[in-house]
Amino acid sequence: MLVKEILNKIMLKEMTIKELAALYNVSDRTIQSKIKKLGYEWNSKKSIYNYVGEDPEPVDVDFNTLFGQTSKMLAEQKQTNSEIAASASTSTSKVDAIDLLLQSPKDRSKRVYRGFYFDDDVLSIIDRVPKSYKSELVNEALRKVFKEKGLLD
Known part of the structure; x- marks a missing residue:
């Protein structure tokens, strides 16, 4: 760069x-x-x-x-x-949005702040990601689960 x-x-x-x-x-x-x-x-x-x-x-x-x-x-x-x-x-590999976020940033969309408590094992994974990408990681992880459950398209 x-x-x-x-x-x-x-x-x-x-x-x-x-x-x-x-x-x-x-x-x-x-x-x-x-x-x-x-x-x-x-x-x-x-x-x-x-x-x-x-x-x-x-x-x-x-x-x-x-x-x-x-x-x-x-x-x-x-x-x-x-x-x-x-x-x-x-x-058509198994690399998904979460894998990409762990390696590179994504454009940010409009966000609303909410505070949540995390278990230590989950927090240790979130803390591996640079500060500016933590919200994206959490959003993509939740989006993936919600899509698998049929709650999101």
């Missing part, structure tokens, strides 16, 4: 520094320092990254190139897994 795409996702709150750090198997601090070394500064009041560097803005730089070979391979493997899951959804 390009630097401009990463920064836009962070500013639009589609991705967090923590999720990006997990993708590259590094710390939050490492991600922040890599972005800073590119010449960007975080403006906490506006929640945006401002370019303060002297060179031309590195928006078309591939973010993978900022990390060592191991991190690059991990990120590419995760990206490849997402692509495999996406292509598998078009074929």
Whole structure:
């Protein structure tokens, strides 16, 4: 992914520094320092990254190139897994919406907040998913069960 795409996702709150750090198997601090070394500064009041560097803005730089070979391979493997899951959804495999959500995000629809209590075993699975995808996972899991029971089309 390009630097401009990463920064836009962070500013639009589609991705967090923590999720990006997990993708590259590094710390939050490492991600922040890599972005800073590119010449960007975080403006906490506006929640945006401002370019303060002297060179031309590195928006078309591939973010993978900022990390060592191991991190690059991990990120590419995760990206490849997402692509495999996406292509598998078009074929007649057993990959369903829940599998896809566990590997890649989905467009959000209008939502209504409700609070529920979860058992520890169920919560441990939900907690494996990045924060921004938990609602999608729960919705898809419930949708799948409701369809199997004939309650949804």
